[in-house]
Amino acid sequence: MSTLTKFSAIPYTGPAPTNREPYVPANVAQTDARGEEIAAKISNNALQQERGQDMPSFSVDRNAIVDVLTSLRNSGFTIPLDLFGVDYPRRSGGRFDVVYQLYSPQANERVRLKVRVAEDESIPSSVGVFKGYDWYERETFDMFGVKFEGHPNLRRILCHEMFQGHALRKDYDPAQRWLLTEQGVAKLLPKIDPKFENVDTDFERVTLNLGPSHPATHGTLRIVVTLDGETIIGADTEIGYLHRCFEKMAETHTYQQVIPFTDRLNYCSAIINNVGYCMTIEKMLGIEAPARAQHIRLMLSEFMRISDHIICIGTNLVDMGALTNFWYLFQPREEILGLVESCCGARLLPTYTRVGGMAVDAPADFLANSQRLVNMLPKFIDDVEKLIMKNRIFLDRVIGVCPISQEDALSYGFTGPCLRATGVPYDVRKASPYLGYETYDWDVPIADGGDTYARFLVRLEEMRQSLRILQQAIDRGLPPGPVIVDNPYVALPPKERVYNEMESLIYHFKLIMHGIQPPVGEAYFQVEGGNGELGFYVVSDGTKNPYRVRVRPPCFPIFEAYPQMITGQTIPDAIAGLGSLNIIAGELDH
Amino acid sequence: MTQALLMRYLLWPLVKFLGAFIVVQAIVAAMNWVERRLLGLIQARLGPNRVGWHGLLQIVADPIKFLLKEDIVPSSSEKVAYFLGPMLPLIPTFMVYCLIPFGPPPMFIAARVNVALLLVLALTSTGVYGIILGGWASNNKYSLMGGLRSAAQMVSYEVPFGLSIVGVLMICGSLDLVRIVDYQANNAWNLFPQIVAFFIFFVSMNAENNRTPFDLPEAESELVAGYHTEYSAMKFAFFMLAEYSAMIVNSCLVTLLFLGGWTMAIDGKGLTTQQLVSMGVLGGIIGLAIFLTKMMFFMFVYIWFRATFPRFRFDQLMDLGWKWMIPLALGNIVVTGVFVLIGQERLMYWIGLATLGAIGFHIFRKPVPAVKAKTAHEVAHAS
Numbered sequence: 001m002s003t004l005t006k007f008s009a010i011p012y013t014g015p016a017p018t019n020r021e022p023y024v025p026a027n028v029a030q031t032d033a034r035g036e037e038i039a040a041k042i043s044n045n046a047l048q049q050e051r052g053q054d055m056p057s058f059s060v061d062r063n064a065i066v067d068v069l070t071s072l073r074n075s076g077f078t079i080p081l082d083l084f085g086v087d088y089p090r091r092s093g094g095r096f097d098v099v100y101q102l103y104s105p106q107a108n109e110r111v112r113l114k115v116r117v118a119e120d121e122s123i124p125s126s127v128g129v130f131k132g133y134d135w136y137e138r139e140t141f142d143m144f145g146v147k148f149e150g151h152p153n154l155r156r157i158l159c160h161e162m163f164q165g166h167a168l169r170k171d172y173d174p175a176q177r178w179l180l181t182e183q184g185v186a187k188l189l190p191k192i193d194p195k196f197e198n199v200d201t202d203f204e205r206v207t208l209n210l211g212p213s214h215p216a217t218h219g220t221l222r223i224v225v226t227l228d229g230e231t232i233i234g235a236d237t238e239i240g241y242l243h244r245c246f247e248k249m250a251e252t253h254t255y256q257q258v259i260p261f262t263d264r265l266n267y268c269s270a271i272i273n274n275v276g277y278c279m280t281i282e283k284m285l286g287i288e289a290p291a292r293a294q295h296i297r298l299m300l301s302e303f304m305r306i307s308d309h310i311i312c313i314g315t316n317l318v319d320m321g322a323l324t325n326f327w328y329l330f331q332p333r334e335e336i337l338g339l340v341e342s343c344c345g346a347r348l349l350p351t352y353t354r355v356g357g358m359a360v361d362a363p364a365d366f367l368a369n370s371q372r373l374v375n376m377l378p379k380f381i382d383d384v385e386k387l388i389m390k391n392r393i394f395l396d397r398v399i400g401v402c403p404i405s406q407e408d409a410l411s412y413g414f415t416g417p418c419l420r421a422t423g424v425p426y427d428v429r430k431a432s433p434y435l436g437y438e439t440y441d442w443d444v445p446i447a448d449g450g451d452t453y454a455r456f457l458v459r460l461e462e463m464r465q466s467l468r469i470l471q472q473a474i475d476r477g478l479p480p481g482p483v484i485v486d487n488p489y490v491a492l493p494p495k496e497r498v499y500n501e502m503e504s505l506i507y508h509f510k511l512i513m514h515g516i517q518p519p520v521g522e523a524y525f526q527v528e529g530g531n532g533e534l535g536f537y538v539v540s541d542g543t544k545n546p547y548r549v550r551v552r553p554p555c556f557p558i559f560e561a562y563p564q565m566i567t568g569q570t571i572p573d574a575i576a577g578l579g580s581l582n583i584i585a586g587e588l589d590h
Numbered sequence: 591m592t593q594a595l596l597m598r599y600l601l602w603p604l605v606k607f608l609g610a611f612i613v614v615q616a617i618v619a620a621m622n623w624v625e626r627r628l629l630g631l632i633q634a635r636l637g638p639n640r641v642g643w644h645g646l647l648q649i650v651a652d653p654i655k656f657l658l659k660e661d662i663v664p665s666s667s668e669k670v671a672y673f674l675g676p677m678l679p680l681i682p683t684f685m686v687y688c689l690i691p692f693g694p695p696p697m698f699i700a701a702r703v704n705v706a707l708l709l710v711l712a713l714t715s716t717g718v719y720g721i722i723l724g725g726w727a728s729n730n731k732y733s734l735m736g737g738l739r740s741a742a743q744m745v746s747y748e749v750p751f752g753l754s755i756v757g758v759l760m761i762c763g764s765l766d767l768v769r770i771v772d773y774q775a776n777n778a779w780n781l782f783p784q785i786v787a788f789f790i791f792f793v794s795m796n797a798e799n800n801r802t803p804f805d806l807p808e809a810e811s812e813l814v815a816g817y818h819t820e821y822s823a824m825k826f827a828f829f830m831l832a833e834y835s836a837m838i839v840n841s842c843l844v845t846l847l848f849l850g851g852w853t854m855a856i857d858g859k860g861l862t863t864q865q866l867v868s869m870g871v872l873g874g875i876i877g878l879a880i881f882l883t884k885m886m887f888f889m890f891v892y893i894w895f896r897a898t899f900p901r902f903r904f905d906q907l908m909d910l911g912w913k914w915m916i917p918l919a920l921g922n923i924v925v926t927g928v929f930v931l932i933g934q935e936r937l938m939y940w941i942g943l944a945t946l947g948a949i950g951f952h953i954f955r956k957p958v959p960a961v962k963a964k965t966a967h968e969v970a971h972a973s
Contacts, residue, residue, distance in 0.1 A: 206731060208731050208732075208735075214814065215814060230735075230904055230905075317900065320900040320901055321802055321803065321805060321899070321900045321901025322898075322899065322900035322901075323629070323633065323802075323896065323897060324629075324632055324633045324897045324898065326633075327633035327634065327635050328633055328634050331634055331635075385960050386957075386960065387898070388900070389960035389961060390957075390958070390960055391899070391900065393803050393899055393900050393901075393902060393906075394900045396902075396903070396906050397900055397901075397902075397903060397906075425969070443965030443967045443968070444965060444967070445963040445964065445965050446963065446964055446965065446969065447963045447964065454963075457961065457962065457963035458963050460962070460963065461962055461963035461965070462963075465965075570903060570904065570905070571813075572806075572901070572903045572904065573903065
């Protein structure tokens with residue numbers, strides 16, 4: 001028996017997608033009504049509601065954006081989720097759309113603002129409203145050349161200094177190569193924090209470069225610190241060393257071909273990325289994966305979350321000199337990767353999901369193996385907890401180290417364990433459940449203080465909560481049925497039928513050559529990744545290639561706050577803090 | 591006559607020193623393998639097991655690798671100091687082997703000096719120069735910071751290290767290591783009356799050797815490799831050699847000072863030095879075996895610590911040294927002095943034993959559950 005899904009014998013009778021049909025999200029009427037309420041509350045003339053979107057959407061005049069963002073922030077939209085550009089070169093009246101997305105944890109809703117801007121125009125910078133928009137604006141400038149007036153430090157962030165042009169513009173030729181020579185490298189000199197400006201300057205201050213290749217950076221990050229003794233009095237960071245043009249590459253590939261690229265975002269929990277991307281496309285197509293596929297996705301997502309936290313805790317402890325936890329925890333991680341391998345043959349970068357379901361069905365012993373893992377994991381978590389959580393040296397190293405206040409965390413756009421460690425119980429799985437998370441009995445762990453210790457507590461408890469979800473999922477068993485939708489415009493027919501039936505062969509050919517063609521429009525979908533909200537924003541023009549894919553990497557705003565977090569701390573603290581943030585360079589640099 | 595003198599004062603000590611040198615170097619090489627296998631065991635993994643039986647030939651393979659690797663000298667380094675750096679710590683640690691009795695005298699001691707302990711302390715404390723020199727000469731900020739950390743750390747912990755020994759000296763009344771051991775054989779291990787001194791000595795010796803949790807000078811995640819960042823091949827191996835040799839020296843010291851060295855006797859009953867000497871060659875071997883077993887136990891503890899503890903932060907390390915260890919060591923001297931003055935040394939044994947019992951009870955009592963994160967659900971229902 002092949003593990004390939006058996007299609008039902010009845011030929012597909014559903015509608016064939018007509019090309020360039022507009023995307024109509026579910027619950028449009030409610031969303032639009034809600035949009036009107038928000039517009040009434042803000043009551044700004046520059047605000048124009050855009051109807052028919054998947055979240056309350058407005059187009060805003062570029063000069064009013066700071067006012068609008070301020071009033072939105074004051075009415076509860078405190079988390080700046082994203083800021084990015086979309087390029088429409090042939091459009092009149094402003095070539096770029098700069099899209100702002102905000103989230104309100106109290107009301108549990110999102111809002112999208114669009115600012116239309118022409119090539120020679122600039123937008124007032126909103127860094128004063130949300131601290132997190134500093135890097136996002138730099139990224140938009142880097143990728144589109146959109147200028148933000150009043151930005152304190154508007155320079156390239158992901159591409160290097162000798163890069164010419166703006167990579168995500170539609171008329172940028174991706175075949176160009178730009179060399180960076182030593183003369184072009186920006187000299188980073190961190191600004192000294194005003195708090196430390198008046199300290200005794202009899203001693204020479206040292207500027208130290210941590211990274212891009214440093215044992216504690218786990219990837220290629222560069223941190224430049226100015227030291228007074230061992231105290232960091234100024235810090236600056238540089239990213240982009242692992243920039244792989246994910247968004248640009250997505251534009252030249254078909255929807256299915258983008259899935260392997262998503263693996264490389266957060267390579268510690270790759271399946272969550274797969275799920276997030278595929279569910280975004282499924283949302284646009286208006287389809288839902290079969291129950292069996294959803295169950296497998298949920299279980300593997302939770303296993304991946306555990307493995308992500310294992311890596312974070314393990315490497316963080318190694319950075320603090322506690323070697324054993326790292327290797328000890330890698331044993332269950334190997335087992336988790338083994339489970340993924342048994343499903344799809346790959347371990348780290350599985351590319352296991354497809355739009356509309358899974359690539360192949362899970363093996364027959366999937367549930368038994370999962371149960372074995374769920375039985376063995378608590379011992380590892382408990383052992384590590386016992387080893388560190390009552391160790392005085394460890395506690396001295398983490399309590400009060402690299403703290404961030406709740407207010408700052410929100411302003412930077414923190415999500416995930418780092419936000420929950422400041423006491424905000426925001427988890428995408430609870431706030432806007434997907435894959436049936438609402439039907440499981442589990443809790444969102446939170447802690448106070450926002451320091452390294454709080455992040456440890458949250459991650460340890462989150463692994464236990466994931467195990468709770470997994471145990472319930474195993475008890476429910478895998479629902480019977482196929483693992484991919486029965487829709488030949490989305491999913492490839494099985495090989496046996498392609499070889500034997502004319503119609504299947506044609507579907508196969510059409511899908512390979514012309515790809516999946518979602519309706520024209522845009523959609524944003526978010527899942528809870530290992531580090532926080534992992535969102536995908538996809539613009540479709542009805543062709544086989546995405547017009548624009550935007551990933552919202554949870555690490556990005558978290559690392560942005562890092563210089564602020566380490567100022568006033570010592571180097572060992574900075575290293576301990578960096579580990580606890582779980583910065584994954586692949587995700588950070590897209 | 592001259593020949594006999596030469597034999598007695600030059601040749602024979604030299605042979606014994608070489609013997610000790612070879613044995614200790616063999617232990618250093620073996621420790622490399624033991625440490626990695628033991629860490630593997632503790633960390634639920636294998637460790638090196640490919641070269642030879644259970645990876646034992648790793649002991650040979652590592653030096654070969656070190657010898658054959660390219661020796662890279664940074665062009666901006668201070669050449670003379672850079673070359674001296676790895677060699678300086680080696681010389682004093684090797685010299686110490688002359689002074690340490692590895693078994694019952696006179697067979698297992700190269701040079702019996704009546705101020706041996708003082709000389710040992712003086713020699714081991716010079717080890718820091720090589721590290722500072724190496725860190726500075728590398729012309730690398732990480733190395734410099736490693737070197738400076740090391741200087742501050744080793745100098746700070748030298749104080750409690752030395753002070754903790756004073757209590758032992760007051761009880762035993764001698765700086766001669768052989769007499770210190772004999773005193774313990776005739777009474778009981780100094781571990782009991784000098785329990786505080788033992789812990790201070792033990793912690794300080796970890797700090798002296800830059801071992802976890804005091805491995806800040808080479809904290810690999812912070813300072814890449816600390817003072818030896820720029821060292822490769824045999825120069826790096828020299829640093830390692832010095833570190834492990836110093837570990838062995840310190841393990842020998844703690845064995846001699848607190849655990850009765852090569853003897854296994856209480857109140858003069860059991861395997862005392864006289865007993866062992868009277869047994870001839872067999873007694874020598876037994877004494878050596880007892881000594882090495884005790885010494886290897888401390889080597890094991892070094893590795894065990896490395897597998898268990900995270901690293902201190904620099905200010906915490908200094909706090910511990912200056913605010914806790916030194917006052918404690920000074921207090922220990924005063925208390926010991928009082929007991930010696932009133933002639934109640936025996937009472938101290940019982941107090942020490944009681945303290946050990948209390949520590950054991952503390953370790954094995956029912957553990958307090960660790961702090962856990964609250965959940966949003968709990969918080970909502972609590973308010």
